[in-house]
Amino acid sequence: ETGVTQTPRHLVMGMTNKKSLKCEQHLGHNAMYWYKQSAKKPLELMFVYNFKEQTENNSVPSRFSPECPNSSHLFLHLHTLQPEDSALYLCASSQDWAYEQYFGPGTRLTVT
């Protein structure tokens, strides 16, 4: 595997379900990010981890819970989501916060 991978690529979940999104980076980077991308809107930064420490939580509802066990892996735990949470969730990584980010292919999430 190379670059940034995300699983699953597609996810349909009910409002009462619990699921997790997984991201893995194979670039040796030490910063990882979660973004939300909705149609016709700019990417919204959700969470940032730098050296496994969460350094940013952009006022994200508590129904989204990130986890970063090491500098290569990032999870986004989802529970009791709302239909408006349906979007493309993108993971990215960078070598420190000062450099360009490399993105994974995203997870297309649909909340029914």
Place this chain on the structure above:
Amino acid sequence: EDQVTQSPEALRLQEGESSSLNCSYTVSGLRGLFWYRQDPGKGPEFLFTLYSAGEEKEKERLKATLTKKESFLHITAPKPEDSATYLCAVQATGTTDSWGKFQFGAGTQVVVTP
């Protein structure tokens, strides 16, 4: 408040018809400006980083330039495979205790027809 605005929202070009995309920004201090390309159903793909006014970067048919208030992405003699959404992102300067946030524009959707 930091802002990033891209124009136009959408651009339709004939193959070979050169054009430019605009990214205007308002930020207290610029750390870097980034251009990405995004194909449907995929994550953004990094293209360029620009750090200071007057800087230019080129890659194949794409050329990015930067001034103190805006950046342009010039597409020279585009081909259908250049069809994508082009995203601009700005990173503000941080402090010793916090880092500069990335802020993305909404993108310009480019369609190049044969």
